[in-house]
Amino acid sequence: xxxxxxxxxxxxxxxxxxALERHDxxxxxxxxxxxxxxxxxxxxxxxxxxxxKLPDGDSLTIxxxxxxxxxxxxxxxxxALGSPEHRIEGLETGADDYLAKPFVVDELVARIxxxxxxxxxxxxxxxxVGKLTFNLGDGTATAAGEPMTLTRREVLALEVLVRRAGRTxxxxxxxxxxxxxxxxxxxxxxxxxxxRLRRKLAPANVEIHSIRGIGYLLKATA
Amino acid sequence: xxxxxxxxxxxxxxxxxxALERHDxxxxxxxxxxxxxxxxxxxxxxxxxxxxKLPDGDSLTIxxxxxxxxxxxxxxxxxALGSPEHRIEGLETGADDYLAKPFVVDELVARIxxxxxxxxxxxxxxxxVGKLTFNLGDGTATAAGEPMTLTRREVLALEVLVRRAGRTxxxxxxxxxxxxxxxxxxxxxxxxxxxRLRRKLAPANVEIHSIRGIGYLLKATA
DNA sequence: TGGCCCATATTGCCGCAACATTACGAAACT
DNA sequence: AGTTTCGTAATGTTGCGGCAATATGGGCCA
Numbered sequence: 001x002x003x004x005x006x007x008x009x010x011x012x013x014x015x016x017x018x019a020l021e022r023h024d025x026x027x028x029x030x031x032x033x034x035x036x037x038x039x040x041x042x043x044x045x046x047x048x049x050x051x052x053k054l055p056d057g058d059s060l061t062i063x064x065x066x067x068x069x070x071x072x073x074x075x076x077x078x079x080a081l082g083s084p085e086h087r088i089e090g091l092e093t094g095a096d097d098y099l100a101k102p103f104v105v106d107e108l109v110a111r112i113x114x115x116x117x118x119x120x121x122x123x124x125x126x127x128x129v130g131k132l133t134f135n136l137g138d139g140t141a142t143a144a145g146e147p148m149t150l151t152r153r154e155v156l157a158l159e160v161l162v163r164r165a166g167r168t169x170x171x172x173x174x175x176x177x178x179x180x181x182x183x184x185x186x187x188x189x190x191x192x193x194x195x196r197l198r199r200k201l202a203p204a205n206v207e208i209h210s211i212r213g214i215g216y217l218l219k220a221t222a
Numbered sequence: 223x224x225x226x227x228x229x230x231x232x233x234x235x236x237x238x239x240x241a242l243e244r245h246d247x248x249x250x251x252x253x254x255x256x257x258x259x260x261x262x263x264x265x266x267x268x269x270x271x272x273x274x275k276l277p278d279g280d281s282l283t284i285x286x287x288x289x290x291x292x293x294x295x296x297x298x299x300x301x302a303l304g305s306p307e308h309r310i311e312g313l314e315t316g317a318d319d320y321l322a323k324p325f326v327v328d329e330l331v332a333r334i335x336x337x338x339x340x341x342x343x344x345x346x347x348x349x350x351v352g353k354l355t356f357n358l359g360d361g362t363a364t365a366a367g368e369p370m371t372l373t374r375r376e377v378l379a380l381e382v383l384v385r386r387a388g389r390t391x392x393x394x395x396x397x398x399x400x401x402x403x404x405x406x407x408x409x410x411x412x413x414x415x416x417x418r419l420r421r422k423l424a425p426a427n428v429e430i431h432s433i434r435g436i437g438y439l440l441k442a443t444a
Numbered sequence: 445t446g447g448c449c450c451a452t453a454t455t456g457c458c459g460c461a462a463c464a465t466t467a468c469g470a471a472a473c474t
Numbered sequence: 475a476g477t478t479t480c481g482t483a484a485t486g487t488t489g490c491g492g493c494a495a496t497a498t499g500g501g502c503c504a
Contacts, residue, residue: 087233088233088234088237091237091326092237092240092241092327094326094328096325098324138389138390139436151434151435151491152434152436152490152491153490185492186492186493187492187494188451188452188453188493188494189491189492189493191452191454192453192454192455192492193491194452194453195452195453195454195455196454196491198453210452210453212451212500213451373478373479374479375479375480407481409481409482409483410481410482410483411480411481413462414465414466414480414482415480416463417464417465417466418465420464432463432464434461434462434463434489435461435462435490
């Protein structure tokens with residue numbers, strides 16, 4: 001599990017990172033909106049935690065961009081602005097949770113874990129690419145309305161590809177998503193899965209392009 | 223579409239109403255159980271959304287009365303109490319969905335939509351799939367009109383499967399429903415129950431498919 | 445431009461884990 | 475004691491998924 005932390009107060013960031021790592025959660029830490037957008041392009045995260053006030057602006061403004069980079073990405077906003085109005089503003093912009101400062105570190109950890117533990121949070125939210133719709137809640141997919149049968153590994157790979165449809169997904173990110181962090185992969189097994197996925201996706205007018213040396217990219221057929 | 227919203231936190235209520243109205247959903251808003259019962263007498267709603275904790279009590283207690291006032295009314299319960307125990311309690315009382323706070327507004331909208339197009343017909347605490355009818359109230363079932371005898375564990379498993387008819391149910395969710403949360407399950411007991419259920423369900427034109435590595439899925443025979 | 449090298453594609457094979465089914469015995473309830 | 479239920483295990487079956495052999499093609503360098 002890997003999360004993106006965007007926080008410019010270094011003391012707080014350090015405290016959060018060490019707390020999260022004690023829970024076996026990997027943390028990518030950046031301190032500006034610009035770096036956040038770059039980070040989300042280069043890796044697949046399970047959750048993003050944003051401080052609202054950052055040196056280069058209000059982090060609410062980049063939520064749409066983050067979601068565009070990675071559909072369905074759960075987002076938690078931290079803020080000293082804790083009034084109900086601010087809360088509502090944050091939630092309506094698309095944040096999944098809004099935590100007012102000051103807060104207990106353990107509470108943030110608990111909320112992160114709650115979000116991860118509960119795919120139902122985003123149940124029934126579908127992503128559509130071409131004639132393909134992918135349901136983030138239960139990992140089911142339909143091609144042109146017809147339900148398609150996917151195996152476990154195929155679901156894991158397709159989820160990441162679809163969430164970043166139109167953008168490249170690093171090969172390492174795919175391996176990480178389909179297998180664990182520790183699970184080593186010895187051969188071209190991933191390629192084989194991609195190959196099988198391609199065949200199943202053909203009726204949905206969706207292609208998986210390979211980006212030589214980098215990874216893969218899923219997009220609708222032209 | 224017109225829904226009944228029972229929520230005493232005014233900030234949240236306002237946020238929900240504006241979000242729902244953006245989706246062309248009319249909202250009747252009240253903030254107590256008493257007002258909810260009065261509202262449901264005076265109008266026909268497509269769905270009721272209840273906050274669980276209200277000034278005059280636990281909203282679970284009025285679910286039967288709501289259903290009596292309007293048979294088959296789909297009900298979604300919102301609650302800060304998100305533990306599996308609370309969820310189960312809510313669903314067993316007859317709620318159709320149980321959403322833990324905090325949640326994304328869009329998710330509530332999605333779930334409302336999902337309830338509107340649900341494949342299984344719900345009427346008077348009974349669910350029908352194929353020639354099978356399952357009574358949520360007392361856990362009895364009939365196949366093509368003939369009452370069928372189910373054991374306790376079979377009832378528990380079938381209820382979960384029927385509630386999610388047409389959608390996959392994680393194996394872990396089934397174990398959780400049939401046994402306790404703490405109760406460990408050592409062998410293939412669950413498989414055995416599924417097997418026995420299959421045989422009993424055959425006359426009802428209902429099949430339990432296994433989704434390898436994930437869980438099971440109940441649907442009417444094609 | 446031609447050729448080499450290496451990344452990726454594709455396919456078949458087969459082990460093995462997941463699932464199915466049945467039987468049996470212990471325990472619980474009557 | 476009789477009956478029913480449920481957990482366990484034994485045995486059979488399926489199909490996922492890892493691996494490797496082979497094919498294809500892109501890109502770099504001479």
